[in-house]
Amino acid sequence: MTSSPRHLFVTTALPYANGPFHIGHIMEYIQADIWVRFQRMVGNKVHWMGADDAHGAPIMLKAEAEGITPEQLVDRIASDRPKYLNGFHIHFDNWHSTHSPENTALTQLIFRNLDAAGLVEKRPVEQFFDPVKNMFLADRYVKGECPNCHTQDQYGDACEACGKAYEPTDLINPRSTLSGATPVRRTSDHFFVKLSDPACKQFMREWLNATVDGTPRLQPAVKNKASEWLEGQGDQELTDKDISRDAPYFGIPIPDAPGKFFYVWFDAPIGYLASLKNYFDSGKARANGESRSYEEFLAAPDVEQIHFIGKDIIYFHTLLWPAMLKFAKQKVPNNVYVHGFITVSGAKMSKSRGTGISPLRYLEVGMNPEWFRYYIAAKLNANVEDIDFNPEDFVARVNSDLVGKYVNIASRMAPFLAKFFDNRMPALPAQTAALSAAFERANEIRESFEEREFSRAIRLAMEIADKVNAEVDQYKPWILAKDAASNAANLQKLGEICASAIATFKALTLFLKPILPALAEQAEEYLNSGPLTWDLFAQGSTPAKFLPTGHAFGTFKPLITRVDPKQLDALFESANEAAKKQPEAPASSQQASSQQPPAGEITVDDFAKIDIRVAKILAAEFVEGADKLLKLTVDIGDAQRTVFAGIRSAYTPDQIVGRLTLVLANLKPRKMKFGTSEGMVLAAGPGGKDIFLLSPDAGATPGMKVK
């Protein structure tokens, strides 16, 4: 079972440093963290690297808007990271930044090597240029009329109305969203990586289809998708990748090309290596038991490079990135493991709309991070599938599995052990269904973790937990205990069930440890076992060796509490409230007050997108389980809508039924715990009792548009 340890260089996608972590980041980290912890438990050496993705136009522009430098913005975001990571027990071995000397050196090196390999080409590109801001405009910063269906206000890459894709230069009446100016066409030289080069394509083909130790390098769905891009014909053909941007740009300068910078997507993945380099150069690698140098480590054939990513960045990690590395004479990734997105109650998460779960709020309302880790793990497998966070399911799953089944085992046995056996391990019976099951299933569970089939690992573990609880019921220890002090036979039977159950609890603790590190640590303390590892199931291990008779236990303390549904209410309400009050505000200025400075300027066209109408409130009712919401039925002229409004603290249903107010009618419907809200009632005020519904003057009728 234990051969020479594997050496794993693991990464997770670098978060863009223009905002705090969202729940999707946390999910990816939890997936990787579980896998990494598991690998360590089986004796492998892991070096898990993270970093902030710091470059690019969005960060440059956001910093400018806030009146700070990009470095200051990135530093501020970075300083916020640890409380999320620590909060969810996510333990990176190093965290660095793409805006670093290491990344600059590595990026320039890789570029030079690619150039020497003949994979770089310089070509003129004509693009829109903003004459006021004095910069070239990416597609997203140009808006105008769709040349196909003539819808106004469409972005430079594709029309949201008709779906037609085009070049920004095709737009009618284009304008810069940065300055409002009419952009002009201007030509500039760009650098391209020649992905279409036959040698490059041949390499990518081989890389995609390769196996690592007999198993495919990539998940089938990922390989298919990447192959589709690679083998595309005609206008689907794989194109060379533009990797340069003109000044002003917050990025890494291209050597010998004044005014040219690397496009953020070129230097971002190199950040994995930069973080690794920093980890080695700072001595952390050595402290972690790796005595080789950075160069030696990456050159060693036994080192495996593994990237965890989301499905949105498959292209970069399965085509561009391996090709870049290969032709720049660097180590090529062994595996790229792709996961899907997380949805909340079936709705896609969206930061700007306030759906989703704020990881920070989750921690702030006092919810246990291990509940979330467990729930995520219970849903994760090796497929590229989205997983859904469903509040009711979450409560049921955590309370039933963790408290009712797993922890309950120790909780039932601890009093007997203390009272009748001097808190020591009694002798095991000749046969124990539960402990045997743990031994039989250990290997399958181990493989499930290895394959990232966490949901299967949990299913198997819970099957065993069910067996323990059933076995306890068969023995009826509470009856044996009545005369165990005087009846030697009953005392022995009582000892048998205690021994079997507590040994199986130990096995379950080991199985669940990668998912629940803190809980496992407490359980280890009770079991007085020291850190549990998979050596316990190594060849030759037997139930008797697993937990020897006579072993002394510690003091049992409750290990985990149940989820209180009220905490979930708090989680969702605070998220919604925050979003409603200040959609894009940084966490540091969350103080809601009536004296906020006006938000950023918008144009008349922007305002035209907002469909506010006079509405009549036809019905209003309290929402059970939500102490801030009222459920309203409103007439907006041509239709009736259901709207959830956070105004319960200021209004009762009978105060507002029948009155007119204003409703944002084209707000994207949002699924909430209690139903779908199809709009937003407009109100002002700081909150609490001080919420004031807006009303039109007399004469207005439902359906009238505000303009």
Add this chain to the structure above:
RNA sequence: GGCUAGGUAGCUCAGCUGGUUAGAGCGUGGCACUCAUAAUGCCGAGGUCGUGGGUUCGAGUCCCACCCUAGCCA
């Protein structure tokens, strides 16, 4: 429009290369129990496996078409 993945009990999901009456957990109905953080055990109800064809002695499991969902591409 092309492509990819998926549509199995109220909910969340298992069902390997086609093979006896389609499984689990949660929830639900009944019963039992009281050691345990009102935890646990037993019994039951509940599915024409997205729809319609086809291949086969036999199909959630293979083939075709269609519908729906999510996503990728242009």
